[in-house]
Amino acid sequence: MEIKALRTFIAVAETGSFTRAGQRLSVSQSAVSQQIRILEKDVGTPLFTRRARNVTPTQAGNVLLPYARQITAKADEAAAVISDFEGMGRGRVAIGAGGAICHHVLPSILSEFSARFSKIEIQVLSGFTMETLDRTLDGTVDVGLLVLPITTGGLTATELGRDELVAIAPRGHRWESLERVRARDFTAEQVVVYNRSSRTFRTLERFLLEDGVFPKFGMEISDLEAVKKMVEVGLGVSVVAAWAARREVDDGAIISRPLAPRGLYRTWGLVRRSGETATASHRAFINICKSRFASLLSSER
Missing domain, CATH: 1.10.10.10 (Winged helix-like DNA-binding domain superfamily/Winged helix DNA-binding domain)
Incomplete structure (x- = not known):
């Protein structure tokens, strides 16, 4: 027929x-x-x-x-x-994301995207949350990958998955004997923090202050790889995403423990300008993010 x-x-x-x-x-x-x-x-x-x-x-x-x-x-x-x-075949996707996502998550997503759509031009701009929000809003990037929620008007968010924040410390640290690290376990510790303007820092600060703990924030570093290295050589402890510390933990360079009592989690999402019709290349990238992002964030890999 x-x-x-x-x-x-x-x-x-x-x-x-x-x-x-x-x-x-x-x-x-x-x-x-x-x-x-x-x-x-x-x-x-x-x-x-x-x-x-x-x-x-x-x-x-x-x-x-x-x-x-x-x-x-x-x-x-x-x-x-x-x-x-x-x-x-004539498309382009411009992506905004933080350095850690660019380092640990985007390579797998973009590798799959490029293999399937080899003629699409890919552009990645790394930056802190506010930079990515501004770039998405003014059209410099087509999509931004961020921790939710967002309060910036003119943008629409699609939830992609959750990740867990864990405490990290050098090998031989007293936390090795703990199953979970409590807020009060940070007392007297030198805490290496990643960028005080970040969502991660605000989440950690709230976790500690709610338990009446006022930690010593000894170092502030805007490079997650440097944060982990400082912890590895014994210059302090920190809190990072489980997926971001997976390699160092597996290699035995540092230890990680979940946070008490029930863990500390964040929700990640993809943001776009509200009311803007997605092109075919944008939809393809968004669909791959929806199918892969959550598994890449999982701490159970």
């Missing part, structure tokens, strides 16, 4: 007339009749009962009609996907 014949069949069934079906499809009545004859030959039975003023589907025609609609709808969907795919 040909798609063209099925479309003609649907038009005749819905209009009750070969003439009106031809008008809908912008073809002649004879062309409609020809397509119906082709389809009836394919199925081996009449599909319409012809009357003086109209035509109605036969029993076989009524059986075929819902299938014809499904088949043509799928054909339209496939054509749209192919059209988008071809359009992506």
Whole structure:
């Protein structure tokens, strides 16, 4: 069965007339009749009962009609996907994210994206949260990957997954004997912090202050890799995302422990300008983020 014949069949069934079906499809009545004859030959039975003023589907025609609609709808969907795919050959995706996401998460996502859509130009701009929000809002980047929630107007967020913050310390530290690190365990510790303007710092500060703990924030470093190195050589302890410390923990360079009593978690999301229609290349990137981001954040890898 040909798609063209099925479309003609649907038009005749819905209009009750070969003439009106031809008008809908912008073809002649004879062309409609020809397509119906082709389809009836394919199925081996009449599909319409012809009357003086109209035509109605036969029993076989009524059986075929819902299938014809499904088949043509799928054909339209496939054509749209192919059209988008071809359009992506000229696309570009500009992504804004923090340095840690660029270092630990984006490489896997962009590797898959590039393998599937090799002609798409990829641009990545790293920066702190406010920089990424501003860049997304002014159109410098198409999407931003951030910790939620956001309060900036004009942006829409899509939740991607949660991660867990863990306490890290050098090997041989007293925390090695603990199953979980409590807020009061930070008392008298030198805490190396990652950027006081970050969501991670504010989350840690709230966790400690709610328990009446006023820690010593000895170092503030805007490079997560440097934070971990300071901890590794014994210059303090810190709190980082479990996924960001996974390699050093696996290598035995540092130890990590979840935070008491129930862990400390953040929600990550993808932000875009509100009301802006996503291009095919943007949708492809967003879909890969939705399918991969949460697993890359998981501490159970």
